[in-house]
Amino acid sequence: MPKVLVSDAIDQVGVDILSQVAQVSYEPELSPAQLLEKIPEYDGLMIRSGTKVTAEVIQAAGRLRIIGRAGVGVDNVDIQAATRKGILVVNSPEGNTIAAAEHAIALMMALSRHISEANVSLKAGKWKRSQFIGVEVYKKTIGIVGLGRIGSHVARVARALGMQIVAYDPYISAERAQQLGARLVDLEQLFHEADYITLHVPRTPETTHLINERTLGLMKPSVRIINCARGGLIDEQAIYSALKEGRIAGAALDVFENEPLGESDLRSLGREVILTPHLGASTEEAQTNVAIDVAEQIRDVLLGLPARSAVNIPGLRPEVMQELKAYLELAETLGNLVGQLAGGRIDALDIRLQGLLAAKDAQPIVVAALKGLLTPALRERVNFVNALLEARERGVRVTETRDSSFADYAGSIHLLARGPEGERSVTGALLGENEVRITSIDDFPISVAPSRFMLITLHRDMPGIIGKVGSFLGSHNVNIAGMQVGRKMVRGNAVMMVSLDDPLPEGLLGEIESVPGIRKAYTVNL
Numbered sequence: 224m225p226k227v228l229v230s231d232a233i234d235q236v237g238v239d240i241l242s243q244v245a246q247v248s249y250e251p252e253l254s255p256a257q258l259l260e261k262i263p264e265y266d267g268l269m270i271r272s273g274t275k276v277t278a279e280v281i282q283a284a285g286r287l288r289i290i291g292r293a294g295v296g297v298d299n300v301d302i303q304a305a306t307r308k309g310i311l312v313v314n315s316p317e318g319n320t321i322a323a324a325e326h327a328i329a330l331m332m333a334l335s336r337h338i339s340e341a342n343v344s345l346k347a348g349k350w351k352r353s354q355f356i357g358v359e360v361y362k363k364t365i366g367i368v369g370l371g372r373i374g375s376h377v378a379r380v381a382r383a384l385g386m387q388i389v390a391y392d393p394y395i396s397a398e399r400a401q402q403l404g405a406r407l408v409d410l411e412q413l414f415h416e417a418d419y420i421t422l423h424v425p426r427t428p429e430t431t432h433l434i435n436e437r438t439l440g441l442m443k444p445s446v447r448i449i450n451c452a453r454g455g456l457i458d459e460q461a462i463y464s465a466l467k468e469g470r471i472a473g474a475a476l477d478v479f480e481n482e483p484l485g486e487s488d489l490r491s492l493g494r495e496v497i498l499t500p501h502l503g504a505s506t507e508e509a510q511t512n513v514a515i516d517v518a519e520q521i522r523d524v525l526l527g528l529p530a531r532s533a534v535n536i537p538g539l540r541p542e543v544m545q546e547l548k549a550y551l552e553l554a555e556t557l558g559n560l561v562g563q564l565a566g567g568r569i570d571a572l573d574i575r576l577q578g579l580l581a582a583k584d585a586q587p588i589v590v591a592a593l594k595g596l597l598t599p600a601l602r603e604r605v606n607f608v609n610a611l612l613e614a615r616e617r618g619v620r621v622t623e624t625r626d627s628s629f630a631d632y633a634g635s636i637h638l639l640a641r642g643p644e645g646e647r648s649v650t651g652a653l654l655g656e657n658e659v660r661i662t663s664i665d666d667f668p669i670s671v672a673p674s675r676f677m678l679i680t681l682h683r684d685m686p687g688i689i690g691k692v693g694s695f696l697g698s699h700n701v702n703i704a705g706m707q708v709g710r711k712m713v714r715g716n717a718v719m720m721v722s723l724d725d726p727l728p729e730g731l732l733g734e735i736e737s738v739p740g741i742r743k744a745y746t747v748n749l
């Protein structure tokens with residue numbers, strides 16, 4: 224039975240789902256050193272934002288197949304290292320959207336009405352009404368940085384509160400913003416106009432310290448800033464100084480550059496700052512959602528099924544996988560075949576999707592073909608997760624073309640590999656729903672089911688060749704399961720594909736190549 228480690232606190236429902244297929248260790252208090260020590264035993268790891276899955280952890284994870292992040296942000300996982308090692312990373316992109324958006328709105332309201340400070344004051348026995356005069360959000364301008372899932376929900380609520388909305392998100396269209404009642408502006412304009420600024424972007428090199436000494440200087444002195452997205456989007460020292468000196472009115476921060484937040488000047492401030500310990504996703508509903516979402520994906524992957532929200536394997540949604548399953552097998556087989564025929568280094572792979580495939584999402588087929596192509600070199604190190612990255616790192620240029628007019632088969636795939644030894648091409652199609660057929664090699668037409676051991680010859684179409692190869696194999700006790708020849712013209716060049724029950728004994732290939740008329744022979748394992 225596979226083993227899954229849960230190293231952050233997750234809802235019990237997640238543990239129950241994982242327990243259907245795995246032995247689960249629930250250890251939410253592990254130190255980094257303990258994680259490093261334990262990880263080699265596990266096939267799956269489920270985390271929230273607390274566990275840091277570093278390259279070192281991934282290096283030590285000899286059998287890990289999947290990392291599930293019960294939440295959105297995967298910045299606590301070294302995705303590059305996981306991808307390189309072929310470990311799938313999945314998350315829950317929507318499970319805590321509402322929770323995080325509502326936390327941002329709650330912080331905005333709490334800041335505006337001094338809720339936190341007034342509560343502490345009253346509990347301390349005081350009744351100081353005049354000290355807690357707030358401001359209304361109605362008709363004020365909220366500047367939303369990042370109009371994705373959470374930013375969009377914040378926009379909807381802000382609109383209902385009667386706020387004007389400006390937004391900055393270079394990756395969304397003006398129409399989408401308009402639908403949300405937001406006006407897209409550039410970042411500097413947003414900083415100038417906003418009474419409230421709320422951040423809903425991932426932390427990237429572009430967004431790191433997007434609020435800093437300089438940009439704070441562009442804002443109104445009455446501005447209130449909310450960060451429920453990621454620590455590091457705000458320069459904490461700069462915002463501390465701005466708050467301390469009254470250059471801005473307030474800030475509410477749920478996330479910090481270093482978590483848990485240690486010694487920090489921010490703790491010394493009064494009502495102008497509200498700090499919460501990364502609570503954006505902490506609602507019962509969100510924790511149930513993310514636990515189910517991610518545990519189900521880990522369970523499915525351990526059962527050999529696809530994941531629906533893989534971070535490092537784009538495009539392979541379950542419905543796509545289901546529809547293209549047989550074509551993925553075909554693409555992988557063809558990639559493997561052309562890789563072995565081309566031999567050694569491959570500089571470029573052209574992938575042509577023909578017939579009905581011309582209208583389909585090419586990405587999964589490209590990934591499958593590359594996985595097959597790299598399998599002879601990388602064996603089990605290459606998989607659907609890392610095939611694209613491995614190919615890119617090896618300098619394989621991939622191009623894809625489409626030909627919907629091709630009508631010999633309902634859907635077929637043509638691969639052309641280029642390398643220092645020249646060009647080799649293969650085509651394949653499905654017979655019926657899912658029977659894989661190789662339908663051409665170097666444009667010689669054939670129709671052969673791939674088999675584990677194959678002998679392929681390029682030869683001259685002349686009497687005796689097939690007999691000679693057959694008796695040669697027989698004399699070495701190699702049983703032939705099937706044989707087919709493809710040619711374009713009588714007595715011209717031809718190709719022969721022989722399916723063998725056993726691998727060709729070492730050293731025989733050279734002898735086959737010495738048969739008069741045979742130009743080149745290959746053994747291929749599919």
Ligand SMILES: NC(=O)c1ccc[n+]([C@@H]2O[C@H](COP(=O)([O-])OP(=O)(O)OC[C@H]3O[C@@H](n4cnc5c(N)ncnc54)[C@H](O)[C@@H]3O)[C@@H](O)[C@H]2O)c1
Binds near residue numbers: 296297316319323425
């Ligand atoms: N505090 C919490 O507990 C909590 C909970 C959930 C999510 N989050 C964080 O909230 C953030 C937003 O999550 P989401 O689910 O809305 O993500 P999302 O991917 O749906 O949206 C992010 C948006 O940011 C935009 N963006 C990217 N780079 C940008 C840039 N340089 N400038 C402006 N916009 C940019 C993208 O186009 C996208 O629309 C993430 O960082 C996530 O990790 C925090």
Ligand SMILES: O=C(O)CC[C@@H](O)C(=O)O
Binds near residue numbers: 272
């Ligand atoms: O695990 C958490 O509670 C935080 C989750 C949040 O930061 C996220 O990115 O989804």
